[in-house]
Amino acid sequence: MKVTYIGNVLTLLAGSALSHTSASPDVPYPPHVAKLMNLDADPCEDFYEFACGTWTAQTQLTPAEARRSYSFSTVQDRNDEIVKQIMQAGGDDEVSRLFASCTDTASMDRLGTAPLQPDLERIQTIQTVADVFQVAGELRRKGLIFLSESAAYPDMKDATRNVLYLMPGTLSLPDKSYYLDDANWAKYGPPLTSYVKTIFKLAGLEAHADQAADVVSKVEKACAAAWLQRAWFKSAANTYSPTTVGDAIRDYPLLFSSYLTGTGALHTTALSRSSKVINFAKPLLEALKQLVATLTVDELRTYLTYRWISENAPSMTTEFRDAWFQLFKKTLEGVKEPEPTWKTCVATVTANLPNLVGKQYFDKTSSVEAETTAKQMVKLVEAAMADNINNAQWLDADTRAQALLKLSNVSDLIGHSGHVEQFDFVIQADAFRANVNNIASAKYKQMLAKLGKRVDKTQWDMPASAVNAYYSRPMNQMVFPIGIFQNPFFDPSFAPAENFGAIGSVVGHELTHGFDSGGRMYDGDGNQNAWWSAASTAEFERRADCMRTQYSKCDIVGESGSVVATVNGNNTITENIADNGGIKLALEAYHAYIRDLPAPQNIKNDKLFFVSFAQNWCAKYRDEAVKKMVATGVHTPPMWRVRGVVMNSAEFATTFQCAPNKPMNPSNKCAVW
Structure with a gap:
């Protein structure tokens, strides 16, 4: 709704919820406030x-x-309990089925690495560097963010229209300083190496585990050296470098052309060679292009294998989940043990189906x-x-x-x-990884459909x-x-x-x-x-x-x-x-x-x-x-x-x-x- 100023706004508030009182200047702090305070402090x-x-x-x-x-x-815990009750209510809707599949860790253990195998086999067919980025694009439709990313957002200089943005991807550790500061790397490098080796072994790739750990360290340290300082992104001028699809294909044959061929974005009717593309971090994309040129097909294939296994690790067997926890929660956040499965799944289901979950929450608590x-x-x-x-x-x-x-x-x-998610597939109560992949694919298609369209406010x-x-x-x-x-x-x-x-x-x-x-x-x-x-x-x-x-x-x-x-x-x-x-x-x-x-x-x-x-x-x-x-x-x-x-x-x-x-x-x- 559009907020407008209507006369004296105070007259609108007479008798409203805001007018209740439970404290006075003589006793300024009600008990529920005072109990948190240290009244002896100055x-x-x-x-x-x-x-x-x-x-x-x-x-x-x-x-x-x-x-x-x-x-x-306090509020999030209370809200999570409400959402959990909604998800556990036994209804046969998308939210309940996705939650059931997420909490069904027995099925994850029973399936083992089977959900991974078709994609790992696809990665092994890679013969060229261009193949690496095309396959990475195919996996983007299932949720993987690799070395580069493209997505539809409002044009920063014509906010009524969605255009394609070319952006850098992500790394394993939180920030470039984790790689480049010697003390940080001495602390966080070994756990990263251990994680890579562990998940390769769990995926049945034990013979490649040591090599993979070396490749991941090499690639990510090189990427970190090229990464821009976070303050660089504060400048609006820095993050707006317009180009066209045709020029991006020419300038970034791997990070853009091969990658978007894999995602299917280059085949959408909304994009032509003259379509606008915003290069969100041009100096970094240029540096990544130079970096990729120094890597072999084997190194890039190995790195893509690592990224895909790691992407899936939180929804695989107990051993995979434990390995993921050891690095990303215990080492990087200091957490001592995993949170309850239901709480993780409330967050995961909400992230995948935010509007459906939000509507059910609103209906229950409005x-x-x-x-x-x-x-x-x-x-x-x-x-x-x-x-x-x-x-x-x-x-x-x-x-x-x-x-x-x-x-x-x-x-x-x-x-x-007022929107809800709608899909042309059925969410299964016992196939969590497949559900998440299917949802990611559907959302990627929906994102591409926004290109060239008016922004929906x-x-x-x-x-x-x-x-x-x-x-x-x-x-x-x-x-x-x-x-x-x-x-x-x-x-x-x-x-x-x-x-x-x-x-x-x-x-x-x-x-x-x-x-x-x-x-x-x-x-x-x-x-x-x-x-x-x-x-x-x-x-x-x-x-x-x-x-x-x-x-x-x-x-x-x-x-x-x-x-x-x-x-x-x-x-x-x-x-x-x-x-x-x-x-x-x-x-x-x-x-x-x-x-x-x-x-x-x-x-x-x-x-x-x-x-x-x-x-x-x-x-x-x-x-x-x-x-x-x-x-x-x-x-x-x-x-x-x-x-x-x-x-x-x-x-x-x-x-x-x-x-x-x-x-x-x-x-x-x-x-x-």
């Missing part, structure tokens, strides 16, 4: 400890957990109150953003006008997707059960699954301060993404467009650089009490801008909401607001999970998502009466919006 010294200290002290990760968040994990609240809160936060833009004196008049135009064009999807990228939300740049759209509008993010019985601090800050965060260092490159129609003046751009970057520098000084203390990583302010800049802007918008929206309420509901409780925001991010992480998050993620780890935001908030310092230059009230504050 909020001006460490607000994260103040808001979350008792919870972090009392919470222990289970052996199957790499991380746990008070808010996100709340008119939650949906109404979501829509109301979005209106209030957007009104706050309009005020923020109007009051931003550093914006010149033309840039301000364009920013307001973009804001007025923001659309919102709330609840669940009603499509969702998340299921309704997700405890998450997102902003889409080409859609200029915010999406809020109903799964996140649950306690402790939202509850009708909560005081307005609590709801606005918790879920309101999430809404503000997503809206700010439209105006962060990446989002600002897109106009109100979702197109990359230089709508910022030079002067406003320079001031924006000055403000963003302040934040980049600030967050790059944030050390993360691990389980042992020592520093295990440091935040990368460049990689996390868009999220940090959104965090800081989001809390400001939520606070302004909260104040606007209570302004016209009768006493005593119109009395501010900003302490509860800030604590409720902070408790979104009460979390525990294993050291390896933190390292992986910092190396690969765009989000700052939770403790600094709290501290960084309040350090930059004058309103926070006033609320908690923090003296100047206290740790949570530095004199140098960073603010973009």
